[in-house]
Amino acid sequence: MRMRSTRAKPAPPAADSTAPRPVHLGPLREFVGYRLRRAQLSVLAGFELALRELGLSPGQLSVLMVIAHNEGLTQSDVCAALGIQRANFTPLLHDLEARGYAIREVLPADRRSNTLRLTLLGREAVARALALHERLEKRITRCLGATGRSQLIELLQKLEAL
Amino acid sequence: MRMRSTRAKPAPPAADSTAPRPVHLGPLREFVGYRLRRAQLSVLAGFELALRELGLSPGQLSVLMVIAHNEGLTQSDVCAALGIQRANFTPLLHDLEARGYAIREVLPADRRSNTLRLTLLGREAVARALALHERLEKRITRCLGATGRSQLIELLQKLEAL
DNA sequence: TATTGTTATACTCTATAACTATA
């Protein structure tokens, strides 16, 4: 048998010591939690890239969207819907208020509660954010296919109830 | 038409003011990033529940598994494979060393680098962790179905390359 | 000059306890 025949493996790149060494992950490769974390990091990076000009974090945008679709909710309602601690919600909301996106108003029927609504500026920001975010979802669709993306959303939704 | 007929909707629970108010998420419902984050939180909670007795974080377990399947890797190799900053890896690794799970050894060929391997105790911990983790994956399979789980892993893997 | 591991530091998220004002 002749050495270096045409069927031989291509020579490794001359023992390039700066090349990253290939690593076996073992069963980690099929840990759903591991795959979720890596995928979430990718999508998060995509989010920050797509929405950079607005300077909104995913959490902030989710709060704006919930208020937009449910004007008059209390802070506790928003926290319960999005799984945010009330204590962490306060500064987040105050920032949205400082930007002129949201308004807090004492609820007359229960003066302990604050009722939330968006300003016109806030609604414009949501509209702009949605348009920018659409590009990210398009990128995801190109990556997974339209049916793949739908399947993923459905599977993830089931997983929330684990 | 008769009121309160047998086909009428069941009466709402007497305006229970302590019940969480139902909330519309709007387009957020179909944000892949949002669904990823919520699903990841669920699985993370499941991980902590399943591996509580070992007291290993997902990051620590992933490091142990990579070392187990690639004994002799350097710290930088592990960091590159798992997307960890070298600066953050140092204390994480030192903790695994303090537990008696891993060993750092200067690589003679390049005395700047440390070569990593597991102790017997470390290999036992990985085996125990895998057994506990298997329960979590079984829970996930019950939630998604076996084919659903496989599809999810494949979709998430594609998404990493977004 | 460049790289490995390290330290220090900072920033974001998240979690808990305690306070206030209302109920």
Added chain:
DNA sequence: TATAGTTATAGAGTATAACAATA
């Protein structure tokens, strides 16, 4: 007594810059 919002604080996880040892 209990609840809504707030404050303070602490702990993860992650990011950057700078340093010593080594190449």
